[in-house]
Amino acid sequence: MPARKDIDMNLAIRLYRDEKLSTPKVSKIVGCCVQTLITRLRDFGVEIRPNGWDKQKIDFETLRHEYEDLVLSTPKIAERHGFNPNSVWERLVKGGVQMRDRKEEATKANTKIPLSEHPTICQRYRTNKHESCSDIAIDYGVHKTTIGNILISNGINPEHFGARIKSYKGGITPLHTRIRHCEKGMIWRRACMERDDYTCQETGQRGGKLEVHHVKRFSEILEEFLSLNSDLDPVNDCDSLFDISQRYDPFWDVNNGQTLSEEFHKTIRD
Secondary structure (H helix, E strand, O other): OOOOOOOOHHHHHHHHHHOOOOHHHHHHHHOOOHHHHHHHHHHOOOOOOOOOHHHHOOOHHHHHHHHHHOOOOHHHHHHHHOOOHHHHHHHHHHOOOOOOOHHHHHHHHHOOOOHHHHHHHHHHHHHOOOOOHHHHHHHHOOOHHHHHHHHHHOOOOOOOOOOOOOOOOOOOHHHHHHHHOOHHHHHHHHHHHHHOOOEOOOOOOEOOOEEEEEOOOHHHHHHHHHHHOOOOOOOOOHHHHHHHHOOOHHHHOHHHEEEEEHHHHHHOOO
16 A cells, blocks of 8 residues: 655645635645545544635625625626635626626726816716716726726716715615615526516516516515614614514515516616
8 A cells, every 4th residue: 555645734734724725725835635634634524615605705795795795796796705716707697797798897997088078088987977987888888997097087076975886875775775686686686587487567578688577676675674663873883683584574575576587677676
């Protein structure tokens, strides 16, 4: 029987158990194959983590925030958290996030706006306090970060909160967002689509880009929820309100959901 490979197990255990590196990364550092490393770690009483544990430790709301609010690409998000870009894409899709077209986004990112237009953009941003970088970007056919960079280069810091941001709800946006995009929200959307056989209930379109519409507006349900918990503040008690929301049935009533095509939903967006 060949002698067992000499491995620095103190280093291997520290890297795997304490620094949470994956077995492939640790095996490269200590100079052995993955299976040998796993066997030796078990010999030393180290519990082996299940596959995919690192993907699950990042909650969905964090991924959604980075993709939608910070407008990071899936490869950039994956790089931040140390896993595959396809895993990020799949979790966002399953969560009902409207994904950006990769080719279109790349094209927009490379679009140049003439320097002669920069003063006009800056003046427009200063003058209209309710217009965001996204609004201006739509008119120029570029990504909103392009407009943001132009503003920054001209000494203007783009606002990320307040009236310019369309999702702003007077201080309750974090709670509003957490409830809509939590795991129960994902389950609710999936249940509505399955009941409707993945078919738009207005146009008859089956499959494609589908969304779930709140028959009773989500904002109305949220207002009623907050009135029942008026002793709690949406900002300072956000975590407590979020926990209570998980048991508030009106948020998760599938009878209040209607599957619609993306295009039709735009006309009655809730």
